[in-house]
Amino acid sequence: DIQMTQSPASLSASLGETVTIECRASEDIYNGLAWYQQKPGKSPQLLIYNANSLHTGVPSRFSGSGSGTQYSLKINSLQSEDVASYFCQQYYDYPPTFGAGTKLELK
Amino acid sequence: QVQLMESGPGLVQPSETLSLTCTVSGFSLTSYNVHWVRQPPGKGLEWMGVMWSGGSTDYNSALKSRLSISRDTSKNQVFLKMNSLQSEDTTTYYCAREGIVGDFDYWGQGVMVTVSS
Numbered sequence: 464d465i466q467m468t469q470s471p472a473s474l475s476a477s478l479g480e481t482v483t484i485e486c487r488a489s490e491d492i493y494n495g496l497a498w499y500q501q502k503p504g505k506s507p508q509l510l511i512y513n514a515n516s517l518h519t520g521v522p523s524r525f526s527g528s529g530s531g532t533q534y535s536l537k538i539n540s541l542q543s544e545d546v547a548s549y550f551c552q553q554y555y556d557y558p559p560t561f562g563a564g565t566k567l568e569l570k
Numbered sequence: 571q572v573q574l575m576e577s578g579p580g581l582v583q584p585s586e587t588l589s590l591t592c593t594v595s596g597f598s599l600t601s602y603n604v605h606w607v608r609q610p611p612g613k614g615l616e617w618m619g620v621m622w623s624g625g626s627t628d629y630n631s632a633l634k635s636r637l638s639i640s641r642d643t644s645k646n647q648v649f650l651k652m653n654s655l656q657s658e659d660t661t662t663y664y665c666a667r668e669g670i671v672g673d674f675d676y677w678g679q680g681v682m683v684t685v686s687s
Contacts, residue, residue: 495671505679506679507666509676555672558631559605559617560617562614
């Protein structure tokens with residue numbers, strides 16, 4: 464199975480700040496990567512697919528980049544509603560596997 | 571619009587069998603794959619298995635001996651059954667639709683299951 468290593472595990476940032484979350488795959492996943500946001504008590508919601516494509520309705524302050532084994536999610540101008548956990552997932556190969564998550568809090 | 575909704579018992583006895591239902595609307599089970607994913611409290615996401623649109627299934631190798639996924643297309647429902655439940659199976663269970671490219675584009679609200687006597 465492809466292992467997904469996500470960092471940092473937790474992150475504290477101020478409103479308006481730019482934050483970046485990283486995800487590293489154990490082998491090349493050819494941009495078969497998604498990012499999800501999960502607010503407390505809610506189900507995960509798709510943000511980014513194919514490493515850099517924004518899902519319908521997702522604010523443009525979210526962006527994804529990367530290739531090969533290294534990927535990142537960037538949130539520009541952090542808003543209070545962005546407080547959540549974020550997970551990466553590879554779907555290039557079966558079984559699909561997830562990163563351990565990053566918990567984003569306000570400073 | 572696309573919706574998925576999990577249902578099932580909130581409490582299961584140790585060693586018993588868990589039965590969950592995912593009822594979908596806004597799309598056809600014969601056109602989209604539906605996955606089951608679980609998440610222990612405060613932890614990460616674990617893929618459990620998939621009902622392919624063609625009707626076959628695949629399972630997480632760690633759960634394969636205990637897990638069964640089936641469906642009733644006439645009722646727009648996908649079913650999960652897992653036997654020999656233990657305390658470590660206490661978690662929230664989600665069903666999710668697989669999007670065109672392989673991501674999980676829509677999720678149910680989840681059902682929390684506690685394994686306890």
